[in-house]
Amino acid sequence: MNDRSLLARALWFLLVGWWATPLVVNLAWFLTATVVLLPLGIKLTNLVPTVLSLKEPRSRSEPEAARGQHSLLVRAVYFVLVGWWLSWLWANVAAFLAVTIVGLPLAYWMFNRLPHVTSLYRFDG
Incomplete structure (x- = not known):
């Protein structure tokens, strides 16, 4: 990363990221909790680090992304019992820390782990 991109990311955080992140976090949580709009909520959850500091979104191929994941059934049960409320709490604590x-x-680290807290989604990063 060069100094110019670091400067742009710092300016973004100071002008937009610090106040927009809690809005995106809570909108993503609301969409996720509706279940019908769950896919859109998950997309927004994955974009939280980008909203905070313009961090490039994660991108991996499907076979690579599937490696090491819990089964969809385990992830769904976790989400219903724990993920929906824990992710809201986790993300709002991170937004406060930010x-x-x-x-x-610590907030940046927490936001990067938000997909795992929400649905046990594993990633390398």
Whole structure:
């Protein structure tokens, strides 16, 4: 990453990311909780690090993404019992930490793990 992109990301965070991230987090959670709009909610959940700091979204091929994942049934049961409420709590704590200078590194780490907290989705990153 060069200095220019770091500067752009820092400016984005200061001007947009810090206030837009909690909005996106809660919209994504609402969409996910409706179940009907779950796919859109998951897409927004995966974009939270981008909204926070313009981090490039993750992209992997389907076979690569499927490796090491829990079965869809396990992930669905986890989401229904735990993921829907834990992800809301996790994301809002991370959003609060993101507006503090001291908490920003932890918030960034938490946002990157939000897909796993929501649905046990595993990723390399």
